[in-house]
Amino acid sequence: MAAFSTGQVVFAKIIGLGMLTAITVDAALVRTLLVPATMRLLGRWNWWAPPSLARAHGRYGIRETTEPAPTPPQPSPAQ
Numbered sequence: 001m002a003a004f005s006t007g008q009v010v011f012a013k014i015i016g017l018g019m020l021t022a023i024t025v026d027a028a029l030v031r032t033l034l035v036p037a038t039m040r041l042l043g044r045w046n047w048w049a050p051p052s053l054a055r056a057h058g059r060y061g062i063r064e065t066t067e068p069a070p071t072p073p074q075p076s077p078a079q
Helices: 002-006 010-046 051-060
Strands: none
Touching: 002 010
């Protein structure tokens, strides 16, 4: 960007300044405000996996938390 912005060709300077503006807006606005706000609004819908990946996670016991997997309820003995 610096090479574009400090060059002698006006068109190259415009490209350099445009890239600088785009990266600044992306870093300042999108990544600090819009992405966290969108993740907060989506909640659980934000974390999804394609069906094949979800099956692989279930098969190999890969979890997002460190808590142990819940055990299924055991049937009570007949009385």
